[in-house]
Amino acid sequence: xxxxxxxxxxxxxxxxxxxxxxxxxxxxxxxxxxxxxxxxxxxxxxxxxxxxxxxxxxxxxxxxxxxxxxxxxxxxxxxxxxxxxxxxxxxxxxxxxxxxxxxxxxxxxxxxxxxxxxxxxxxxxxxxxxxxxxxxxxxxxxxxxxxxxxxxxxxxxxxxxxxxxxxxxxxxxxxxxxxxxxxxxxxxxxxxxxxxxxxxxxxxxxxxxxxxxxxxxxxxxxxxxxxxxxxxxxxxxxxxxxxxxxxxxxxxxxxxxxxxxxxxxxxxxxxxxxxxxxxxxxxxxxxxxxxxxxxxxxxxxxxxxxxxxxxxxxxxxxxxxxxxxxxxxxxxxxxxxxxxxxxxxxxxxxxxxxxxxxxxxxxxxxxxxxxxxxxxxxxxxxxxxxxxxxxxxxxxxxxxxxxxxxxxxxxxxxxxxxxxxxxxxxxxxxxxxxxxxxxxxxxxxxxxxxxxxxxxxxxxxxxxxxxxxxxxxxxxxxxxxxxxxxxxxxxxxxxxxxxxxxxxxxxxxxxxxxxxxxxxxxxxxxxxxxxxxxxxxxxxxxxxxxxxxxxxxxxxxxxxxxxxxxxxxxxxxxxxxxxxxxxxxxxxxxxxxxxxxxxxxxxxxxxxxxxxxxxxxxxxxxxxxxxxxxxxxxxxxxxxxxxxxxxxxxxxxxx
Numbered sequence: 001x002x003x004x005x006x007x008x009x010x011x012x013x014x015x016x017x018x019x020x021x022x023x024x025x026x027x028x029x030x031x032x033x034x035x036x037x038x039x040x041x042x043x044x045x046x047x048x049x050x051x052x053x054x055x056x057x058x059x060x061x062x063x064x065x066x067x068x069x070x071x072x073x074x075x076x077x078x079x080x081x082x083x084x085x086x087x088x089x090x091x092x093x094x095x096x097x098x099x100x101x102x103x104x105x106x107x108x109x110x111x112x113x114x115x116x117x118x119x120x121x122x123x124x125x126x127x128x129x130x131x132x133x134x135x136x137x138x139x140x141x142x143x144x145x146x147x148x149x150x151x152x153x154x155x156x157x158x159x160x161x162x163x164x165x166x167x168x169x170x171x172x173x174x175x176x177x178x179x180x181x182x183x184x185x186x187x188x189x190x191x192x193x194x195x196x197x198x199x200x201x202x203x204x205x206x207x208x209x210x211x212x213x214x215x216x217x218x219x220x221x222x223x224x225x226x227x228x229x230x231x232x233x234x235x236x237x238x239x240x241x242x243x244x245x246x247x248x249x250x251x252x253x254x255x256x257x258x259x260x261x262x263x264x265x266x267x268x269x270x271x272x273x274x275x276x277x278x279x280x281x282x283x284x285x286x287x288x289x290x291x292x293x294x295x296x297x298x299x300x301x302x303x304x305x306x307x308x309x310x311x312x313x314x315x316x317x318x319x320x321x322x323x324x325x326x327x328x329x330x331x332x333x334x335x336x337x338x339x340x341x342x343x344x345x346x347x348x349x350x351x352x353x354x355x356x357x358x359x360x361x362x363x364x365x366x367x368x369x370x371x372x373x374x375x376x377x378x379x380x381x382x383x384x385x386x387x388x389x390x391x392x393x394x395x396x397x398x399x400x401x402x403x404x405x406x407x408x409x410x411x412x413x414x415x416x417x418x419x420x421x422x423x424x425x426x427x428x429x430x431x432x433x434x435x436x437x438x439x440x441x442x443x444x445x446x447x448x449x450x451x452x453x454x455x456x457x458x459x460x461x462x463x464x465x466x467x468x469x470x471x472x473x474x475x476x477x478x479x480x481x482x483x484x485x486x487x488x489x490x491x492x493x494x495x496x497x498x499x500x501x502x503x504x505x506x507x508x509x510x511x512x513x514x515x516x517x518x519x520x521x522x523x524x525x526x527x528x529x530x531x532x533x534x535x536x537x538x539x540x541x542x543x544x545x546x547x548x549x550x551x552x553x554x555x556x557x558x559x560x561x562x563x564x565x566x567x568x569x570x571x572x573x574x575x576x577x578x579x580x581x582x583x584x585x586x587x588x589x590x591x592x593x594x595x596x597x598x599x600x601x602x603x604x605x606x607x608x609x610x611x612x613x614x615x616x617x618x619x620x621x622x623x624x625x626x627x628x629x630x631x632x633x634x635x636x637x638x639x640x641x642x643x644x645x646x647x648x649x650x651x652x653x654x655x
Contacts, residue, residue, distance in 0.1 A: 138342025
């Protein structure tokens with residue numbers, strides 16, 4: 001649900017929610033409709049929520065509210081100066097076609113489903129249009145593309161990159177800045193660059209958009225700090241700019257004049273656990289980096305060519321096309337465990353329809369956590385620092401980077417677990433030190449670490465966290481799971497794969513790593529665009545969305561919250577701080593489905609025409625009646641002026 005903009009909360013709001021579409025959210029309790037309206041002046045309007053985008057009752061999609069962020073390197077984001085992807089609309093339209101003035105203010109935290117994923121109904125004239133996907137990862141990134149007119153509609157990947165004669169399906173998400181803050185290298189070249197005076201190498205900056213980091217600035221202290229004067233969005237813009245400029249050149253070289261990149265659809269993948277704010281920052285960064293732009297006169301909808309898709313959703317599309325390999329059939333369920341460099345995302349899908357007209361539907365709310373393969377590297381670095389604390393010659397940045405490089409390139413994915421407990425793993429030291437220390441394994445210029453120590457301190461904490469995520473996801477579904485598919489770079493870990501089989505083989509018929517598992521997200525996003533139709537037919541709301549309203553008091557309100565009750569001017573007892581649910585967590589939402597709710601404001605005079613609407617979100621499974629029953633987070637506010645509605649004036653004149 002891309003933009004959860006609603007006009008609600010007034011001195012007294014009457015609500016009546018209706019839904020259009022095949023699927024219904026949970027039946028909601030605790031928010032009954034009030035009795036008939038009793039004031040001299042009344043105005044009402046309806047707004048519509050759509051899964052994928054917000055649409056007014058008249059059917060026009062307004063823009064997203066601007067984010068209001070703080071001033072830290074994490075939170076100090078403001079929308080870029082390029083043509084903004086979304087700006088608050090000056091007016092929202094009601095059923096009668098008239099406009100209501102409203103202003104919107106965003107909170108520092110905006111959790112939700114914004115931009116996850118986009119509703120996708122392309123026009124029929126797009127046959128042969130180029131679809132380009134970008135998997136911007138914490139540790140590695142890649143680009144794929146496809147068109148029905150290229151290679152028989154098969155997805156192609158960019159394999160040749162600057163800085164290497166070898167081919168790579170993905171390149172390091174890495175930047176090298178000079179002392180003036182200018183990019184001097186990116187990708188492979190930046191990763192392999194030797195230290196230069198005044199230069200700063202930047203990696204893992206995608207994790208600065210993780211919800212906790214954006215909400216309260218709680219970044220993992222093991223992550224490198226951002227360069228002076230730089231914010232996370234600056235690094236993302238710089239990397240996407242370099243990646244896209246090179247990708248356009250390479251795609252043109254590979255397919256020639258057929259490449260119409262100015263009008264291509266661009267699909268950007270994001271972690272399932274990201275909230276609305278992180279997704280919006282990514283969208284703004286992509287716009288500023290030039291991933292899409294106006295291609296001709298009158299191309300007013302050019303921003304719509306940039307589409308956001310969650311990583312497990314993209315991976316599911318790729319895996320669903322491989323049904324012959326995994327023997328998946330219609331009505332069977334499969335789980336995607338997208339274990340990448342920074343995050344691990346999980347989602348469960350059902351294959352519906354015939355395979356010739358493939359569709360998949362989400363079965364339960366997605367989940368995810370920061371427990372990707374990068375955290376093996378970070379734990380390994382901490383172990384080395386502990387072992388060599390009496391040998392500071394081996395703890396300078398270059399030495400630690402060398403240890404981590406050796407670990408990442410050799411042992412990380414090949415490590416087998418318990419069967420390696422008696423094995424010694426040797427890592428060459430970067431600096432020359434004639435002093436040996438057998439007590440910590442420092443011998444002849446090498447650091448020897450026992451396999452059992454690696455397992456206990458490095459692998460088991462991270463692998464166990466992934467296994468617990470899978471376990472929790474299994475508890476969310478009440479149907480048999482036919483297949484568990486591990487994708488992403490971390491899925492190449494032999495230890496992770498074996499531990500997954502040991503724990504879940506008795507409950508899941510098939511556990512597998514599909515071909516191209518490390519690029520499943522990248523290829524699936526391009527396949528989604530190439531299909532020219534929605535391949536994921538429905539999704540599950542991962543959060544609840546509700547409005548703070550005032551309703552006629554009921555007997556239970558007098559018992560539970562007497563302090564919230566007051567009499568209005570008409571002598572009716574009103575209960576404040578009630579919650580009206582728009583979407584409950586776990587609701588099944590069909591792509592493009594509109595959820596319509598009406599809210600009424602009672603006014604005594606024509607001057608009483610303004611109200612403020614507040615939208616909240618909650619991760620709780622509980623349906624709450626009052627605002628103080630559980631943790632809710634303010635998503636955004638609207639100030640609405642109903643005075644411009646002719647019906648508002650007419651009701652007073654007729655009274």
